[in-house]
């Protein structure tokens with residue numbers, strides 16, 4: 051357990067470490083209960099530092115011996131590390147420690163997963179491997195020797211001697227300790243190679259447990275595509291002789307960009323037609339790209355301290371989004387990102403966990419791997435690019451690589467290259483990094499004598515720790531349409547910098563209709579009096595795919611809210627207008643599928659809350675169900691034709707075109723199953739030759755409570771495949787009728803295959819319950835108690851995953867008094883638990899505010 055009185059760490063307190071590390075040599079003698087780690091580290095006084103305290107981080111280590119320049123020393127040990135008297139000149143530190151990877155259930159540092167050794171060092175896991183200045187601004191070259199009788203032993207960099215029982219690895223690129231990695235086990239590889247554009251030959255390996263080789267083709271292809279893309283688009287080449295990827299079953303996050311040795315959650319890399327959905331394939335392609343792109347944005351140029359996390363994450367997410375947009379459909383990717391941002395980042399930014407893209411303080415950095423740092427961080431880069439233009443963006447980024455290669459940098463360094471390239475003052479723009487909260491942008495229009503005026507007002511509500519907000523730079527992309535549906539003003543970028551600001555457009559013979567925030571050009575809430583006629587017009591005519599989709603979304607929201615509040619019937623005019631788009635064969639099926647999607651129940655709860663209406667989860671669920679039924683009835687004559695269009699005749703491929711069709715088919719099946727009681731779903735479940743169609747069918751059957759046979763068959767077929775069984779666990783809860791969701795989840799935690807120490811399995815169950823909005827928010831509070839009970843239990847083994855899952859409570863203040871009281875009680879029960887981890891302690895304190 052971590053210390054009882056956690057410290058808060060502040061960005062403003064940054065000071066450099068008193069020593070530089072000139073080289074690190076590590077020797078690992080692997081054993082599950084008693085691994086010995088010897089370190090030999092060359093330190094020299096850091097000329098840029100004043101404080102010469104020699105403190106090395108270290109947690110859960112047994113120190114066997116320590117020496118300086120060959121003479122034994124006795125350091126002073128604390129819970130967090132050690133201090134020692136050291137010479138005032140360069141010296142060599144040597145230490146030997148013992149650790150127990152088999153007992154490491156937190157999955158940070160060196161741990162074991164299914165008999166295989168692996169590491170996770172970001173953010174502060176290296177200190178659980180040996181004593182070290184475990185901070186990202188200390189960069190060094192690493193030479194690693196691994197001793198064991200396992201057939202495969204890997205670390206960062208290029209391979210050296212690989213003799214029976216010993217493997218040596220040399221990483222020539224200085225790196226911080228969080229990028230260290232080691233893997234050893236009985237593994238098999240899919241191997242390939244890549245020649246960089248300057249002619250370097252790179253061996254590529256994707257290592258998996260025996261039996262999983264059949265799921266590696268897609269990951270390897272995605273890796274090669276990513277490597278080429280980064281050369282072509284960003285001019286970045288790979289810089290080692292080998293690139294290794296390893297799949298592990300027990301992993302807290304998606305994947306990790308360790309230098310030359312990426313480690314992946316098996317769910318984020320393994321895929322096959324039979325076992326993975328189209329969404330899985332797309333996610334894998336994006337994560338492979340993300341981790342690979344980190345080689346330059348994260349590894350070659352890293353972060354000075356953890357407050358700068360968005361420097362590598364925002365930029366790398368932005369880069370992987372560009373990559374996906376290039377591989378697939380750019381508008382579909384953009385709309386998907388907006389849906390995701392609103393579903394995950396907006397609630398965070400508008401609730402008790404709100405924090406700036408660059409936080410100013412933390413207790414546990416693991417709690418800051420958030421949608422704000424990652425996804426809002428990426429939006430900020432997108433805005434910067436929009437503001438300076440594509441060419442200046444390319445120049446500035448090239449300067450960033452040239453100027454900062456090999457350094458540990460800050461957001462100031464990043465903004466400086468843009469200021470130097472463009473001459474622009476970015477001090478106001480910087481507020482995107484320092485101010486938390488989602489800006490609200492309202493807009494009014496006027497039209498007089500051929501002059502059309504748009505007046506914007508911005509304001510950002512107070513967030514924890516920030517009561518006053520200053521105006522930000524909001525890039526607002528705008529187009530104007532004539533009443534006849536012609537585009538009279540193609541997209542223009544307006545820069546809203548003032549609290550209130552007007553823009554005029556002359557020579558407008560008719561009052562135009564504005565298409566605002568095209569491409570979702572800034573991550574704001576656009577407040578505009580909903581005008582159904584205008585939305586229907588934009589749904590029919592807008593040339594901007596995002597705004598067109600958003601118009602449909604606005605109509606859907608309006609109709610659903612009216613149903614929730616007044617019990618109104620679904621808006622027929624909206625459904626007719628939407629039908630015209632959804633049945634338009636000229637449009638991409640993937641886009642039509644997006645158009646058919648309704649706002650989630652959680653999103654509707656947020657929308658109601660913002661209107662000052664306390665959301666009732668049961669009423670929301672009923673309104674959504676009634677709307678889906680009404681849609682099915684109204685479109686009954688179109689459904690057969692749509693199903694036909696969605697049919698894929700060619701052999702399965704997870705590409706954009708086919709998966710777009712299947713996405714459309716999945717939407718249609720959900721409507722059909724409202725009319726036929728589930729027979730089409732049953733037929734699809736039987737006939738499907740891929741997991742996308744199988745799982746879509748199964749979800750409908752679960753909802754209709756006629757899935758017993760299908761679930762049994764599915765389990766019998768897939769009981770030995772952990773990733774598929776995660777789906778089996780999840781869908782039974784996610785798609786269950788709300789009143790029984792908690793019981794389903796409870797029953798499944800009693801299933802023999804519910805290994806709750808495996809993060810994927812734990813999330814499959816708990817995440818599914820949370821996503822069943824009305825199920826989780828059941829009025830008697832059973833969902834809250836169930837989740838809190840499991841979080842308390844997991845916190846003792848794996849604080850990081852437990853604390854992350856606790857964010858399910860972040861919206862608790864939205865709901866009625868009774869539910870609030872129950873959620874508060876659940877959180878307080880967690881807070882009052884003895885031996886709470888630092889992760890969970892900080893999380894619960896912030897949630898309770």
Ligand code: 0A1
Nearest residue numbers: 170172173303305306307419
């Ligand atoms: N840097 C990784 C994500 C990651 C972060 C923390 C982890 O453990 C605490 C693991 C992975 C990425 O952005 O992909």
Ligand code: ZN
Nearest residue numbers: 340344363366
């Ligand atoms: Zn990342």
